[in-house]
Amino acid sequence: MSGVKDIPTARLRTGAGMPLLGFGTWQARGTRGREATRYALEQGYRHLDTATMYRNESEVGQALRDSGVPRDEVFLTTKLPAERAGQERRTLTESLRALGVDAVDLWLIHWPPNGQARPEIWQRFQELRDEGLTRAIGVSNYSIRQIDELVEATGETPTVNQIPWGPTLHDATVLEEHRARGIVVEGYSPFKNTDLDAPVLREVAAAHGVSTAQVVLRWHLQHSVVVIPKSVTPARIVANLDVLGFELSPDEMSRIDGLGR
Numbered sequence: 001m002s003g004v005k006d007i008p009t010a011r012l013r014t015g016a017g018m019p020l021l022g023f024g025t026w027q028a029r030g031t032r033g034r035e036a037t038r039y040a041l042e043q044g045y046r047h048l049d050t051a052t053m054y055r056n057e058s059e060v061g062q063a064l065r066d067s068g069v070p071r072d073e074v075f076l077t078t079k080l081p082a083e084r085a086g087q088e089r090r091t092l093t094e095s096l097r098a099l100g101v102d103a104v105d106l107w108l109i110h111w112p113p114n115g116q117a118r119p120e121i122w123q124r125f126q127e128l129r130d131e132g133l134t135r136a137i138g139v140s141n142y143s144i145r146q147i148d149e150l151v152e153a154t155g156e157t158p159t160v161n162q163i164p165w166g167p168t169l170h171d172a173t174v175l176e177e178h179r180a181r182g183i184v185v186e187g188y189s190p191f192k193n194t195d196l197d198a199p200v201l202r203e204v205a206a207a208h209g210v211s212t213a214q215v216v217l218r219w220h221l222q223h224s225v226v227v228i229p230k231s232v233t234p235a236r237i238v239a240n241l242d243v244l245g246f247e248l249s250p251d252e253m254s255r256i257d258g259l260g261r
């Protein structure tokens with residue numbers, strides 16, 4: 001098992017460290033979701049990703065308490081569903097109550113409502129952040145053009161954009177556009193977006209004696225892209241965290257990048 005302290009972090013503009021490897025919880029609900037989340041914390045994950053839409057915030061909060069891991073050691077993200085635009089305060093308050101915490105570490109606009117950036121939502125996010133209900137704010141599924149619209153209207157840049165990512169979606173320009181603005185890229189659905197049988201991944205995995213899933217996660221880390229694999233299977237929860245003991249060479253990285261072209 002990898003030591004907790006080994007998980008590298010992305011530095012948010014707020015100064016906070018966000019573990020590059022976190023635990024996704026979409027479709028992890030009920031007893032199974034709660035047990036999986038607690039197990040993940042026991043194994044050393046220190047970053048949990050939930051959302052109002054996942055309807056599992058109470059399970060995630062219970063898992064956090066059951067694990068005995070101190071609240072301040074866990075980076076906790078939740079998200080505002082687009083259809084709750086206009087109900088930001090109520091929605092975040094409900095999230096905090098369900099999670100059983102005073103504040104989350106990151107609150108995201110889950111997706112642009114009707115494909116619109118909606119700077120007034122972003123303004124309310126800033127107000128609730130300033131009140132201390134969330135330590136950082138960001139967006140999800142936003143394009144760079146939509147992010148620029150938020151910045152032009154309010155003067156504040158999101159800390160994070162959570163977007164679908166994986167080798168077949170690799171696009172160096174997208175990464176560079178976020179970095180130029182000081183935005184951390186957080187990738188989601190690393191496995192669902194990947195053919196885990198792709199020959200390149202199989203070759204690289206064999207060379208390191210790991211699985212192709214582990215190669216995909218390691219590839220994210222070496223690109224400094226936050227990755228949040230979800231699993232309710234104990235062996236996979238452990239394996240997905242066990243990606244700190246090998247390193248992909250520059251040649252292997254670029255061959256995997258090539259799946260995105």
Ligand SMILES: NC(=O)c1ccc[n+]([C@@H]2O[C@H](COP(=O)([O-])OP(=O)(O)OC[C@H]3O[C@@H](n4cnc5c(N)ncnc54)[C@H](OP(=O)(O)O)[C@@H]3O)[C@@H](O)[C@H]2O)c1
Nearest residue numbers: 024025026049188189190191192213229230231232233236
């Ligand atoms: N912002 C957004 O709009 C958005 C959208 C989608 C997801 N997300 C976030 O990103 C997280 C991850 O994405 P995701 O849940 O869509 O998909 P994912 O993490 O790419 O894939 C999860 C699936 O892969 C399986 N799996 C887990 N580890 C595996 C391994 N080592 N080898 C093979 N299969 C494995 C899981 O099965 P078992 O669970 O049965 O083990 C599950 O079926 C979500 O949980 C959520 O927190 C955000």
